[in-house]
Amino acid sequence: MFVTELRFECFADTTISAAEKAINNLLEALRANGQVLGREFAVAFNDGEFRVRLLTPEKTSLANRHNSPWVKRALGALTEAKLLAPREKFIGQDINSEASNLDTPSWQLLYTSYVHMCSPLRSGDNLLPIPLYRIPATFNGDHKRVIRWQSEWQACDELQMAAATKAEFAALDELCSSDSDLFRRGWDIRGRIEYLTQIPTYYYLYRVGGESLAAELHRPCPRCGSPDWKLDEPLLDMFHFRCEPCRIVSNLSWDHQ
Template sequence: MFTAELTFECYQDTTIDAVDGAITQLIDALRYNGQILGREFPTSIDDGVFITRVVCPEEESLHPNHHSSIVEKRLQALSKAGLLAPKIRLTGMDLHSDNTDPCQQPEWQVLYTHYLSTCSPLRCGEHLAPIPLYKLPTPAIGDHQDLLRWQVDWSSTDELQMHGTTLKQACSEVLTDISSPLNHTGWQLAKDIEQQSKVPTYYYLYHLADTTEPSAKTARPCPSCGGTWQLESPLHGIFDFKCEPCRLVSNLPW
């Protein structure tokens, strides 16, 4: 991942509210297109110049070739707020982020995230490295907002159960139950991505430790079809189960 600064300059008299609204809408469009990552984008002002700091999956993530129609629309709207198109300055590599997947075309991919992840929830099956969402075909709604909102829901639920709050049990059930609304939505998103990209796309089903015997844990069937899905050896040290027909992967209890 790479850090960058977007510098917005005023070319006519305007207001803080107009500038703030225009920049926010552009940043949202870039985020929902997968060109920038995360949920917080600090913006500073200095003598009529506004600077927004972002994290991008690749060095060329903000190139116009990756813009969606919504991003283009938000760029055009900047002029109504008295702003010029942003100047982009790449400031360096982000040392605390995952490296973007190097594959041009992954053989398979998986929808996988966790409460600490801010990168793309779609990962290459071979490297488990995040795939920039702007490399996917654009959904009918024009961006990947549904996918990123699911990621926020999943990450928030995971954080609550990891921290052992009073909601731990409820959150654990939501994460592990294949029929929960959270998993139903994620699994359907994975199916939609496979249909659009023509790449086999799996959904990660979280599994927690319980009181059953180890032999029973390893023998557990696929929760969808009831078939055998345990792998001979784990993938990426995470996935111990993989059901090809159902497009599901899961883990043994940590």
Template sequence: MYLAELRFRVIADTDLTQAEQAIRAYIEALIFNGQVLGREFPTAWQQDTFSSRVVLASQDALTSKWHSNRVRYAEQQLTEAGLGYAQHTLLGADLMSQQTCETLPKSLILFTSFADTCSPLRCAETLRPVPLFWLTAAEDDFEALIRWQIQYQALDEIQLQEDRVLPKIAENSLQQLHSKLNRRGRQLAQQISRLNQLPIWYALYSGSSSDCQQDANKCCPGCGADWRLATPRLEMFDFQCDNCQLLSNIAWECQSKQAS
């Protein structure tokens, strides 16, 4: 991933409120299209220009060919707010981010965690993030997928906190195949898979278990098949069901007990 600076030059009468709203709408449109990553974009006023720092999914992420209709509309609204079209400078690779894929893989995994600031669609062979704008979206952009990711990450962080609030509610949402969160995630994966003619696996999280011996030999929660792999995929997924397009792991709690 790459760090870039966006500059919005004042070209007509405006005020801070107008400018802030137009810049926010523009960058949020880029976020929902997968061109800009994360949810924070610190912005400063510098003489006659507003300057924002953003993380990009690829070096060419801001090229107009990737723009959604929402991005194009938000771009037009910049001029209504007295700002010129955004100019950007690529500052270099972001040292704090993961390396993205260079080409679109042949198969993907829908996988995220609370610590990620990257695309939730990953290469099925390397687990590297895949820029969303390389794919055809079910609607104009990937807002539904990004909002799913935000919800998933919030619940993941809750269930990992040492002093946890609502731990079982959060954990059940992540672990149970038929939770609202996982139903929505699988639905989105299937939609994108159909539109792009690419297989997309859904990574089903497993954090704890009441019976670690049974957990290591559990069946697929979707169809009941034996899905244990002889060798973990990507050194992370112990289970794979081709029928349900599911991947999962032996509960992390059980793995830590085995290690100790």
């Protein structure tokens, strides 16, 4: 992933509030399309211009060819706020993040965690993130629903990792149960992505707990009840179960590894 700075110059008198609204609208549109990563963006005003540094999946993530309808409207709205189109300054590669997958995968999956800012769509060949703007828009012209689902998954993951409140158990149920709202929304998004890309797309179902290792090795698929989803060798050294009809992958319970 890469760090890029955007600079917004004023071409006429404007106000901080008008500029702030226009710039933040653009940043939110870029985030909803997967062109920038993260949740918070520090916008600084100095020497008559506004500056913001962004984390992007690729060097070319902000290219016009990737823009969604919302991004295009947000760029147009900058003029109303008396701002010129942003100038880009490439800063460099981010040393603390993963590279993006650029090859067409043989299969893919929805996988994230609370420590990841990258795309939740991963290549099944190497687990590298696939920039969302590289696939057709999932809903209403961009990928806002995918990003929203990712934020919900990460919030539940952070709660269960903290393990400090009763909310941990509700969060775990959302992550681990095939009957949860989080699973239902994510599994539907998975299906939409598979339909649009024509690439087999799976949902990662988090697994923790279980009575014993023996019971864990023989647990059935939680959605269809098939006992035959245990793999001889784990995929990517992580996924020990895969149900083809249900499009689910899962790990051997972290309590028994």
